[in-house]
Amino acid sequence: MNHPVASAKPALLTVDDDPGVSRAVARDLRRRYGEKYRIIRAESGESALEALRELKLRGDPVAVILADYRMPAMSGIEFLEKAMDLYPVARRVLLTAYADTDAAIEAINVIDLDYYLLKPWDPPEEKLYPVVDALLDAWASSERHPVEETKVIGHRWAARSSEVREFLARNQLSYRWYMSDEPEGERLLAAAGADGLRLPVVICPDGDVLVEPADTELGNRLGLRTSPSENFYDLVVVGGGPAGLGAAVYGASEGLRTALVERTATGGQAGQSSRIENYLGFPDGVSGAQLADRARRQATRFGAELITTRDVVALEVNGSARTVRFADGHTIDAHTVILATGVSYRRHPAPGIDELTGRGVFYGSAVTEAARCADQDVYIVGGANSAGQAAMYLARGARTVTIVVRAKSLEDSMSYYLIQQIQQNPRIRVRPCTEVVGVEGDGHLERIRLRDNAGGYEETVDAGFLFLFIGAAPRTEWLDGVVIRDEHGFVVSGPDLVVDGKAPSGWPLDRLPHHLETSVPGIFAAGDVRSESAKRVASAVGEGAMAVMLVHRYIGQP
Structure with a gap:
């Protein structure tokens, strides 16, 4: 069960070393925006940064930051540059005197300044509020609207810390990384009440603390679907690489009740690629993460269920149903199954x-x-x-x-x-x-x-x-005794099963296996896991789509 995250008011922060000016700016902002926004004021760049860090720790959003240009210890430009690291999408305003307008104009390029405001700003109805109104509208409607971040505190060279970061990144879950032996990481551990002996520690957007969490626990707490909503589907796709995503998109778009089950994150090995330049329709290339994210959103828009952090350990034939069994003992049934588990890198045998x-x-x-x-x-x-x-x-x-x-x-x-x-x-x-x-x-x-x-x-x-990046192992041991595999463990399908015009031993139907069908009717293979496949992203996507066409043929006429 996912817990709702409390929604804090977005903050408007103003900083000026002159107490009178600081109070005046905060007063005018509070008068117009106090009902919907938190107004926070500071009298130095350092205290303002400390306020931003506390807001970041709690996961509170910041919409607009206004800073005076002339501050003795830290100028407004220096402050806004540091503030960008904490809240990169907050709108930035520099308060300047007329003599400092040249510096303000230069800051537009240096810190991506959104606006500079001349002192005095009276009357605010004419000189202040229209500016802030426009910035708030832009902030609220921006495609880069800030998301609540998860905080991960771990050791730089700890394997599990690296795995957690990789899991979050590949699942498109926003997070911020802190090393446990640096001041900010130590402060977060203290705030979370963690001793730092068991790492990584994950602080969820709602403040809940997870110590050494498993992937399933992370997925549950951060909004991923980790359990199926039904017991029976028309199609279950095992594996979320290009072939699996292609099958999920085409299956769901053609009206099949479709569930895709993925152990770690959608995209497979292709999803980890920094740049794919030979995929049709992307002349400038596309990262594997972008391609996987688009396919994932496309599949869910058509109604496919994407179930992550579930490890499939067995496949069973129960009459007309095909049963997929998870490592925790739970199962789901379907009319058909597409095996799209791809391949894994082989373990390197060298010492160390x-x-x-x-x-x-x-x-x-x-x-x-x-x-x-x-x-x-x-x-x-x-x-x-x-x-x-x-x-x-x-x-x-x-x-x-x-x-x-x-x-x-x-x-x-x-x-x-x-x-x-x-x-x-x-x-x-x-x-x-x-x-x-x-x-x-x-x-x-x-x-x-x-x-x-x-x-x-x-x-x-x-x-x-x-x-x-050494070789490809299909990791299909869990299919032993269920479908025919070649000597390397890849799943044999279609014409490769036919010898002298005859179906493989045990084949129960009068017809021969369809092109991507395995030695068990209603179970298909697509992508890299299939014997003699092309081992390319485009061909994997094509096989996923073709497998769905054959699923329809199987359901309509076995």
């Missing part, structure tokens, strides 16, 4: 990898870690598109990015356009015929051991970040 995962070693792009890679030497293992996209993205801020591949070149596994971009980027280098044979560090990654297979030597390099 498991111990330092989440502590400088990451599987996939780990989008929340990109900012920490600034001015660092970063290593990436893998030669497919996901590795190339990550390299291009990280190279924006990292000092160097090194792609480590066992093959002689990238040409056999990476798209041509990405290879060209990598070759033209001076910060990226490729080390062919090389592999990681070990990692080391005291509590976090500090060194990587590399073996050059062509030269026959090993070396140790200093590095703080290692991102692994």
Whole structure:
């Protein structure tokens, strides 16, 4: 059950080092806006920042900030620049004397100033209120309207802290990160009544405190749907990558009662991509997160239920029903099921990898870690598109990015356009015929051991970040004994099941399996989890849509 978040009045904050002026501004604002807004005044930039920090801690919105230009310890421009970090979408006004108008005009570019107001502002009905009215209207109608933030306090090199941040980011849940050993993090822990020994600590927008929360607990408290609303559906889609989202959109839009079940976050591996440049209709490219978010919103608009943080562990055939079983023992039934679980990165066997995962070693792009890679030497293992996209993205801020591949070149596994971009980027280098044979560090990654297979030597390099994109494992062990899989665990479907014109053993129907249908009627496979699939975003989306067409055919005429 989700708890409603208390809605505080938005604040109007004014700061001026002259007490008389400060009181006058607050008085005029209160007279017109006091009923709907909180009026807060301060007499120095530092005290105003402290007030903003307290508001941020409570999750209270701030609509407009008015600051005097001439303040001795901290000018109005300096204050507004710092205030932007706390409330980036609050409207900003600079109070100036006529002699300071040039500085005010310059501040429009420096701090994205919304307006400068000349002193005196009498009568306020003519000089103050129209300005504030317009700013409040713009703030209220802005697409970037501030959302209530979740606060996460954790240790920089703690694996679970990294996982929580990644979970929130991939599910498009706004949060702010604080390190537990820095003053602001310590203050938040004290305010939350947490001892800091068990991390991460999550402070919800309504003030509730979660200590070392599981993903399901986070999802429940922050508004994600984690439980199905019905017991029976026309279609259950397992997996929320491009194939699963495509199936959910087409299934729901065509009137099927559709539920999509995802273990972590929609988007799959594609959702973690920093830039997809060869997807139809996006000539300038699109991030995986943007693509996933649009697809998620599209699916829900058509009525699909998107159920997250639920791990599917079994699939059963019960007469005409197909039963999906969750790790907690609960089940849902459906006429049909589409398997769209995609693939996972294979675990790297090198010594030290498991111990330092989440502590400088990451599987996939780990989008929340990109900012920490600034001015660092970063290593990436893998030669497919996901590795190339990550390299291009990280190279924006990292000092160097090194792609480590066992093959002689990238040409056999990476798209041509990405290879060209990598070759033209001076910060990226490729080390062919090389592999990681070990990692080391005291509590976090500090060194990587590399073996050059062509030269026959090993070396140790200093590095703080290692991102692994090594191969694809379908993780379909839970389907053992239910549907036919190939030797690598990928699900076999359609014509690949037919041998000498005959259906596979145990097939109960007179017809042969449909193109994406598995060895069990009414269970389909789409996307990367399917044997012999193309392993591209566009083809996965297409297979998801095609699977829905075959679902209709199955329901109408088995």
